[in-house]
Amino acid sequence: xxxxxxxxxxxxxxxxxxxxxxxxxxxxxxxxxxxxxxxxxxxxxxxxxxxxxxxxxxxxxxxxxxxxxxxxxxxxxxxxxxxxxxxxxxxxxxxxxxxxxxxxxxxxxxxxxxxxxxxxxxxxxxxxxxxxxxxxxxxxxxxxxxxxxxxxxxxxxxxxxxxxxxxxxxxxxxxxxxxxxxxxxxxxxxxxxxxxxxxxxxxxxxxxxxxxxxxxxxxxxxxxxxxxxxxxxxxxxxxxxxxxxxxxxxxxxxxxxxxxxxxxxxxxxxxxxxxxxx
Amino acid sequence: xxxxxxxxxxxxxxxxxxxxxxxxxxxxxxxxxxxxxxxxxxxxxxxxxxxxxxxxxxxxxxxxxxxxxxxxxxxxxxxxxxxxxxxxxxxxxxxxxxxxxxxxxxxxxxxxxxxxxxxxxxxxxxxxxxxxxxxxxxxxxxxxxxxxxxxxxxxxxxxxxxxxxxxxxxxxxxxxxxxxxxxxxxxxxxxxxxxxxxxxxxxxxxxxxxxxxxxxxxxxxxxxxxxxxxxxxxxxxxxxxxxxxxxxxxxxxxxxxxxxxxxxxxxxxxxxxxxxxxxxxxxxxxxxxxxxxxxxxxxxxxxxxxxxxxx
Numbered sequence: 001x002x003x004x005x006x007x008x009x010x011x012x013x014x015x016x017x018x019x020x021x022x023x024x025x026x027x028x029x030x031x032x033x034x035x036x037x038x039x040x041x042x043x044x045x046x047x048x049x050x051x052x053x054x055x056x057x058x059x060x061x062x063x064x065x066x067x068x069x070x071x072x073x074x075x076x077x078x079x080x081x082x083x084x085x086x087x088x089x090x091x092x093x094x095x096x097x098x099x100x101x102x103x104x105x106x107x108x109x110x111x112x113x114x115x116x117x118x119x120x121x122x123x124x125x126x127x128x129x130x131x132x133x134x135x136x137x138x139x140x141x142x143x144x145x146x147x148x149x150x151x152x153x154x155x156x157x158x159x160x161x162x163x164x165x166x167x168x169x170x171x172x173x174x175x176x177x178x179x180x181x182x183x184x185x186x187x188x189x190x191x192x193x194x195x196x197x198x199x200x201x202x203x204x205x206x207x208x209x210x211x212x213x214x215x216x217x218x219x220x221x222x223x224x225x226x227x228x229x230x231x232x233x234x235x236x237x238x239x240x241x242x243x244x245x246x247x248x249x250x251x252x253x254x255x256x257x258x259x260x261x262x263x264x265x266x267x268x269x270x271x272x273x274x275x276x277x278x
Numbered sequence: 279x280x281x282x283x284x285x286x287x288x289x290x291x292x293x294x295x296x297x298x299x300x301x302x303x304x305x306x307x308x309x310x311x312x313x314x315x316x317x318x319x320x321x322x323x324x325x326x327x328x329x330x331x332x333x334x335x336x337x338x339x340x341x342x343x344x345x346x347x348x349x350x351x352x353x354x355x356x357x358x359x360x361x362x363x364x365x366x367x368x369x370x371x372x373x374x375x376x377x378x379x380x381x382x383x384x385x386x387x388x389x390x391x392x393x394x395x396x397x398x399x400x401x402x403x404x405x406x407x408x409x410x411x412x413x414x415x416x417x418x419x420x421x422x423x424x425x426x427x428x429x430x431x432x433x434x435x436x437x438x439x440x441x442x443x444x445x446x447x448x449x450x451x452x453x454x455x456x457x458x459x460x461x462x463x464x465x466x467x468x469x470x471x472x473x474x475x476x477x478x479x480x481x482x483x484x485x486x487x488x489x490x491x492x493x494x495x496x497x498x499x500x501x502x503x504x505x506x507x508x509x510x511x512x513x514x515x516x517x518x519x520x521x522x523x524x525x526x527x528x529x530x531x532x533x534x535x536x537x538x539x540x541x542x543x544x545x546x547x548x549x550x551x552x553x554x555x556x557x558x559x560x561x562x563x564x565x566x567x568x569x570x571x572x573x574x575x576x577x578x579x580x581x582x583x584x585x586x587x588x589x
Contacts, residue, residue: 024387025354028384031381035380035381036372112368114368114369114370116334116364116368117364117370117385120360120362120364121357122353122354122358122385122386276334277334278295278334
């Protein structure tokens with residue numbers, strides 16, 4: 001007995017069907033990513049725990065012991081670990097943001113071509129983009145939460161305000177993820193990502209105030225460092241973690257990071273459309 | 279008042295990529311329950327047309343109405359009622375067969391229990407029931423194609439778009455796909471397909487357009503096209519390469535309705551192949567091989583464009 005073919009729906013659905021909101025469309029794409037993530041979440045949790053443990057142990061505690069012996073005046077009279085940890089929180093968020101917005105995007109459009117599957121459904125390119133960003137946000141929330149827990153375990157938390165550093169770190173990640181996703185959708189070769197890592201991620205990681213105050217840099221380099229998004233994330237996470245943040249400073253940093261994320265979303269709405277609607 | 283049975287209407291539909299015109303002002307109408315084909319070689323503009331119908335490619339000119347709506351303004355509402363089998367698979371190969379259907383059902387906003395129920399039926403339909411829990415990656419091309427077809431039906435589409443549904447499949451896998459598509463057609467699913475296989479077009483399409491260079495060269499049912507553009511029978515002759523041209527010259531004396539001299543064969547378009555073969559022998563020509571066959575869409579295409587469909 002041959003299986004029966006499914007019948008066609010013969011008439012259009014009765015009555016006007018209200019168009020689902022953009023939000024619900026984005027959630028559908030987000031759920032694709034979470035379904036996909038179910039296969040790899042264990043491995044990713046290990047690395048998001050291991051990475052802060054190793055960094056805080058080796059540099060925060062190991063190297064920090066040497067630093068502390070030479071006096072911590074330039075760090076604002078706090079231990080090197082307490083100085084480093086919140087900066088590293090922001091830097092880790094940047095790494096997560098960049099990681100989720102490079103290869104996964106290219107893979108979805110070039111290798112697995114799953115973006116095209118979504119584009120053939122009711123979802124629009126912007127929904128596909130927002131759904132992916134939503135998933136990136138979830139990954140940032142997870143990784144930053146793990147980082148904060150590790151930080152607390154190391155005794156690197158100096159103020160209850162550190163809770164406020166949590167959304168700031170997530171925002172820092174998004175300030176990278178949104179523009180990079182907007183760009184990555186137009187990329188045709190994965191070698192382009194090596195540039196981002198080599199000339200973006202690594203220098204930012206090392207010179208944006210994560211490991212030492214920007215004031216230690218030569219004078220000409222300082223304005224550059226102050227202009228980088230990571231510095232804004234690092235500076236605010238640190239001042240919140242130490243309980244020294246001011247309203248004005250907070251607004252400035254948050255405004256800068258939010259503007260970057262918003263610009264990325266605005267550009268991505270166009271680039272996703274251009275790539276998926278040929 | 280537009281005819282509600284006309285599901286797709288295109289008028290002077292055009293698609294340009296920079297200076298290149300992929301679809302050059304085509305007109306067609308598609309009615310509910312039809313199996314409609316775009317037949318043509320690679321680069322004829324079939325896939326571009328398909329993507330415009332699928333509302334993932336804005337037209338450059340002309341008019342296009344799908345289910346009474348405008349693909350630019352109402353893309354999501356139209357796509358909610360379409361099923362799409364793209365030329366290249368877009369399955370998530372890291373996930374299982376069932377997960378692929380789950381994801382796709384969610385894209386259409388279907389509740390989980392509905393997806394699960396339809397998944398059972400669809401996997402049975404494409405004979406993948408026992409592979410439901412398997413990862414997609416190691417499946418053969420034919421099985422992946424069948425899964426893509428099952429996936430495209432998860433929203434019970436009114437129109438199923440199939441872009442080169444059997445390209446790259448081995449003959450056996452192709453026949454399975456054809457059989458499933460034929461069943462869908464029998465159940466009243468409106469099919470739109472592109473193909474460069476004339477046998478696929480002949481088997482599946484009620485009506486088709488022959489496309490070449492972005493234009494429609496001819497339209498009709500396979501039978502109409504063959505009757506209009508070809509003869510009842512074709513005599514295919516193969517000669518020793520050295521005698522090929524001489525033989526072609528001599529064959530002109532036969533006054534066949536049409537003669538096509540291809541690189542490796544000579545085709546004589548005649549009402550009766552056996553009589554023509556006798557006449558060939560009477561001319562003193564001894565072909566290495568001879569074949570009398572019925573005209574196909576391949577002959578129609580050759581007549582219309584002077585080129586062969588598959589090369």
